[in-house]
Amino acid sequence: MSRNFSTYEIMVTSAARMLRDAEVVFVGIGIPNVAVNLARRTRCPNLVLIYESGAIGSQPERLPTSIGDPALVTGALGVCSMPEVFQYYLQRGLIDVGFLGGAQIDRYGNLNTTVIGDYHKPTTRLPGSGGACEIAALARRTLIVMPHKRRSFTERLDFVTSPGYLGGADARQRLGLPGGGPQAVITDLGVLKFSPDQGEMVLESLHPGATLDQVQENTGWLLRAASQLTQTEPPSDEELRVLREEFGQRAAAS
């Protein structure tokens, strides 16, 4: 294959491009952290980074291994307590974008990070919500980043930890959920959005090299595709330069 970027890199750049300058972003660790920092270094110099641990305006000089890394505090604009971050920032409606992921997702973008199997007798016990439930409920919009696997993209969740569009586009409003719900799902195969009428996942673009069949094979329901299915814009030279040279990110094997 002749492309000069990895799957990891196109996931990062696809997520970074969903951000707009000067937005207030609730950052997670892993790909979301790299994506937000890439956006800040390229198109969105005025992004405000907030971590659920209470660090505000962080400029970590190393990639944080956890959401409470000390490097998020050194040189930050501020630090607040967790009751403040959840109430004054998130519940008050000040967070524009939150990032989510999960072990299972359904067609409405509902996420499970709690259990596989029955809650009271689980086959696999997962970590649980952490801040995910409130990010899903209260952020103005969310971006979901996860690998595209058939056992993850399932018809039915074993447990709804974090609400997406529940059973349809108007369900959030009926339940009084203040946040706007998921904007997109970014996987290793493509980018999916949600239909405005039904709140159902629709394949919007395929990453270079990925095929529609491949995406359907890795999705546990009959997936809708946009009538004008496009190819995901590949990472630009500048984005790759920042990722590799400034962040020292090695291109993960694709």
Added chain:
Amino acid sequence: MLKLATMQDAMNRLVHDGDIVAMEGFTHLIPFAAGHELIRQRRRELTLVRLTPDLIFDQMIAAGCARKLVFSWAGNPGVGSLHAFRRAVEHGFPRPLELEEYSHFGLTLRLQAGAAGVPFLPTRNFAGSDLPRVNPRICRVTCPHTGEELWSVPALTPDVAILHAQRADAEGNTQVWGLVGVHKEAAFAARRVVVVVEEVVAPEVIRRDPNRTLIPGFRVDAVVEEPFGAHPSYVQGYYDRDNDFYARWEEISRDAQSLARYLDEWVYGLADRRTYREKMPETVEGLRARQMLCAPVNYGY
């Protein structure tokens, strides 16, 4: 009133079998030295409270200290699973573990309600999640002023809170910087408070910088000076997080026997935190924090 105590004495006097014990610290300031002493003293039937159980509760669960866990995220950050927690939940080993599960926001609010002396606090969170279905303590409430339907969680008032911090004076006036998590809420919600610090300082040090005081001495029952007492978690300005140990915990804890060997060598086999510290001089040296001082502020008038 001077409240200095040894860890052994503080845990013995202030933490009893069957207690509800909150041991807070969000990634930062996790009271490992206190947890190890509770394991050594073979405390039993505890209800353990932490947003993130982390390695310390994984160890206490494996050691058989816990009857119940109140929590919101049970993983090894950036690494994977807490295996002792999973063995207890999935296989009832070494004994079944009752779970009371929230999100971070939910559990934070429970401690805040306890600290504020009100029976519950409302939130706009939880609609559409299955969490209220498996935890009946998360329930609907109607606002008496606007008629809005919200969700609510009840106050949590632990029997004891154990909190690690940078420094305190001998009366327990405690100062924290860096991430503060829910330290203050846990301290005000609990009936008894044990503070473990890197350094006991003179009262003048506290009085010269009153804005940094998170917990007033009159809320504190015991002050334990225990340098390196939060390792393998970190203390801002003192030592970095031991990320290598967090990664190694995956291997140590995956198998119950190997975890038991760890507890034998590093907890039961040691008398106290000093011997723990002396057993790993290179680690202590390698994690020492760089100096990055802030500018002094003027408290004059």
